[in-house]
Amino acid sequence: MKNLTPSEQRTLRLGGLGLAIYLTLFFGLKLVGGLGAVRADYAKLVRSAHTLRQEIEPYRTRADKLQRLMERFEFDPGKLATNTVVGQASSALQRAATGGGLQLGPVRESLARTTEKELGTIQFDATGPAAAVMGFVARLGTLGVPVVVDSVQINADPRGPGMLKLHLTVIVLDFDQWKPREATRV
Amino acid sequence: MNALNLLDTAPLWAELRGDALHVFNGKDGAELPLTLDADGRPDATTRASVVAALGRLAPRRPWQARGVLWCAVPARGVVLRRVRVPTTGREALRSVLRLQVEAAFPLPPDELAWGWFEDGEPVIAGVRELTIAAVRKEPPEQWSEVFASAGLQTVFTLASVARTVPQQRGRETFAALDLSARTAELATFQGGVPGSVRSLPWTLDQLADAAARELGWPRTGFDQACLSPRDSLADPARRTALADAWATAATPLAEAVLAARPGNSIFVTGTGPWLPLLVQALETKLAPLLVVTNTATTVVLGRTDAVAGLQGLARQPGAGLPLRLEPPNTAAVTGQGGLPGVPWKWVARAAALLLAVLLFPYLEAFVGGPVITRRLAALKQDRARLGEIDRRLDFLGHLAAHQAPYLDAAFVIANAAPPGTKLDSLTLNRRGEVSLGGYAQPPPLAIEFRTKLIDSKFFSSVVVEELTPVQNNQRVNFRMTAQWKGPAEREALQLGPVLPEPPKTNAPAGGTNAPAKVSATNAPVAGTNNPAANPARPN
Numbered sequence: 001m002k003n004l005t006p007s008e009q010r011t012l013r014l015g016g017l018g019l020a021i022y023l024t025l026f027f028g029l030k031l032v033g034g035l036g037a038v039r040a041d042y043a044k045l046v047r048s049a050h051t052l053r054q055e056i057e058p059y060r061t062r063a064d065k066l067q068r069l070m071e072r073f074e075f076d077p078g079k080l081a082t083n084t085v086v087g088q089a090s091s092a093l094q095r096a097a098t099g100g101g102l103q104l105g106p107v108r109e110s111l112a113r114t115t116e117k118e119l120g121t122i123q124f125d126a127t128g129p130a131a132a133v134m135g136f137v138a139r140l141g142t143l144g145v146p147v148v149v150d151s152v153q154i155n156a157d158p159r160g161p162g163m164l165k166l167h168l169t170v171i172v173l174d175f176d177q178w179k180p181r182e183a184t185r186v
Numbered sequence: 187m188n189a190l191n192l193l194d195t196a197p198l199w200a201e202l203r204g205d206a207l208h209v210f211n212g213k214d215g216a217e218l219p220l221t222l223d224a225d226g227r228p229d230a231t232t233r234a235s236v237v238a239a240l241g242r243l244a245p246r247r248p249w250q251a252r253g254v255l256w257c258a259v260p261a262r263g264v265v266l267r268r269v270r271v272p273t274t275g276r277e278a279l280r281s282v283l284r285l286q287v288e289a290a291f292p293l294p295p296d297e298l299a300w301g302w303f304e305d306g307e308p309v310i311a312g313v314r315e316l317t318i319a320a321v322r323k324e325p326p327e328q329w330s331e332v333f334a335s336a337g338l339q340t341v342f343t344l345a346s347v348a349r350t351v352p353q354q355r356g357r358e359t360f361a362a363l364d365l366s367a368r369t370a371e372l373a374t375f376q377g378g379v380p381g382s383v384r385s386l387p388w389t390l391d392q393l394a395d396a397a398a399r400e401l402g403w404p405r406t407g408f409d410q411a412c413l414s415p416r417d418s419l420a421d422p423a424r425r426t427a428l429a430d431a432w433a434t435a436a437t438p439l440a441e442a443v444l445a446a447r448p449g450n451s452i453f454v455t456g457t458g459p460w461l462p463l464l465v466q467a468l469e470t471k472l473a474p475l476l477v478v479t480n481t482a483t484t485v486v487l488g489r490t491d492a493v494a495g496l497q498g499l500a501r502q503p504g505a506g507l508p509l510r511l512e513p514p515n516t517a518a519v520t521g522q523g524g525l526p527g528v529p530w531k532w533v534a535r536a537a538a539l540l541l542a543v544l545l546f547p548y549l550e551a552f553v554g555g556p557v558i559t560r561r562l563a564a565l566k567q568d569r570a571r572l573g574e575i576d577r578r579l580d581f582l583g584h585l586a587a588h589q590a591p592y593l594d595a596a597f598v599i600a601n602a603a604p605p606g607t608k609l610d611s612l613t614l615n616r617r618g619e620v621s622l623g624g625y626a627q628p629p630p631l632a633i634e635f636r637t638k639l640i641d642s643k644f645f646s647s648v649v650v651e652e653l654t655p656v657q658n659n660q661r662v663n664f665r666m667t668a669q670w671k672g673p674a675e676r677e678a679l680q681l682g683p684v685l686p687e688p689p690k691t692n693a694p695a696g697g698t699n700a701p702a703k704v705s706a707t708n709a710p711v712a713g714t715n716n717p718a719a720n721p722a723r724p725n
Contacts, residue, residue, distance in 0.1 A: 149589075
């Protein structure tokens with residue numbers, strides 16, 4: 001191999017230095033550009049997360065309210081089965097009445113009115129002491145089924161003082177009639 | 187030259203040798219005569235000349251850091267001790283060695299400038315053997331003050347060590363003899379570490395006197411003959427006589443060297459015209475010991491052998507000063523003997539901090555990106571369930587809104603019914619329509635009953651649909667209808683029994699489980715005193 005003269009060595013050194021500077025700048029700028037793009041993507045991601053979080057934030061209150069209502073009525077609407085809920089309601093009513101000391105009379109179930117968000121109507125009669133009647137009426141909201149008391153009729157029972165006859169009409173609501181909706185935009 | 191050199195003052199290398207200070211800056215040097223006062227301190231004239239010379243050799247710009255003067259001190263007064271210490275870190279090592287200094291030296295550490303040789307090898311596991319060198323603190327402190335007034339920090343080391351740096355590469359056992367007109371020093375080295383160092387009573391001047399006396403020559407002619415023996419002494423016999431005289435004069439010196447057990451070789455340094463003849467005499471006297479001398483022919487002002495050794499250390503990357511004699515209460519000077527002054531540790535930390543600040547946004551993107559993406563996916567999944575929350579909430583809200591206040595109505599009616607009134611039927615529906623029928627005895631009670639129902643403010647209207655006197659006007663049958671008010675107006679009413687205040691302490695309250703206190707005005711008719719019925723008051 002030919003020995004290089006000092007001038008050639010110097011030229012080679014300068015050339016190598018220039019090449020190194022060029023490559024450093026070239027790849028350095030590319031690296032900086034790439035890092036900047038990553039940073040911009042990250043900022044965009046953070047912004048979208050922030051926006052989404054703002055959308056979701058009000059649902060904390062709604063979820064709390066829903067939780068309180070479910071505890072108050074002692075059932076979760078999502079777990080209701082449409083085809084059995086009327087039977088469950090009738091059973092719960094009878095159980096509550098007999099458990100409260102009432103004597104059951106006839107029970108009648110009827111189909112829903114299509115204009116209302118109802119599955120059906122239950123009518124039944126019961127007799128018993130005044131305290132038992134009122135206790136039963138008080139417990140109607142916590143039977144664990146979605147019922148609304150349509151009417152209450154209380155008459156004096158001729159069988160004895162303090163005895164009452166109760167005629168009750170309750171409506172069983174149909175949860176499926178409540179349509180799912182999109183999350184509210186804030 | 188690089189950018190950092192602009193921030194540093196150039197270093198200086200110096201040697202305190204006898205009655206002169208030799209200073210060198212790499213290009214130029216000076217040999218400054220020293221005059222000491224009675225206490226051994228440099229006098230005012232000496233101080234001024236030294237400061238001026240240092241300012242000339244190491245000019246300092248206003249923006250530059252203080253330079254460092256690497257100063258070699260003579261062996262006079264230096265004591266060496268070998269000690270064994272446990273292997274520890276450098277900071278702990280100094281504390282440990284301070285205790286050793288206290289035990290091994292006659293003066294306390296605060297009275298000494300002391301240091302140690304780092305290259306002690308472990309003699310057994312966990313124990314190192316080090317050599318400590320110490321000298322009284324006054325001379326280094328005094329010179330440190332002088333150099334500080336010239337804007338320089340000083341690092342002291344032993345001249346015997348500095349001038350033998352080139353000989354220590356092989357770490358052989360050897361001796362170093364340094365001679366000048368006024369001083370003589372002998373040091374022995376074992377494995378690169380000095381075993382002994384002492385000042386000798388035979389200076390070159392004294393040896394020349396002895397050789398001249400041996401020949402019987404006047405000193406002037408003797409010195410002229412020593413400078414160039416071949417030119418001055420044409421007669422070979424006279425040259426031989428001169429060599430013999432030097433050999434005779436060097437005999438006690440050679441004996442002292444041999445007594446010090448110099449090992450295989452002796453390294454002779456020094457200045458003066460008689461040095462070649464003395465080396466020649468020593469070669470004869472110390473044979474077969476190998477005598478090595480500095481072959482440099484050009485003499486540079488200020489660049490003594492010790493200065494050259496210190497400068498050589500500065501040129502070797504990573505080479506450290508073998509020994510630093512540090513007076514007490516002086517800040518340690520960093521650096522390895524070359525270009526100190528730049529606090530590289532802090533520079534590196536600052537650079538790392540700056541780099542971290544610059545790269546943090548990008549690192550955050552790399553590290554935080556996947557985390558945010560995962561959380562975003564989870565949030566989007568949650569968002570799909572939000573509609574279901576709305577649906578269930580609407581359903582239960584509807585259910586709650588349609589719970590009619592049957593118990594409230596029964597409570598109000600029961601409270602409004604005066605004694606003597608009997609209700610036969612009560613019908614209520616969720617639209618708020620109330621129908622009730624019964625009789626009152628005496629008849630005015632029916633009207634009173636109606637008035638009380640209106641006064642309860644629970645009903646918006648109360649209508650007596652039928653009022654029929656029976657039993658010769660002893661009683662009256664009635665049938666009424668009413669309509670209760672809306673939810674907001676009903677909410678404003680205070681209905682139901684007043685509950686007792688909860689207990690304010692944790693002590694069990696005797697009456698807390700007692701039945702709720704019922705309004706004493708009218709006894710309820712339709713069972714509103716039932717505990718299960720009273721608290722429940724649906725919307």
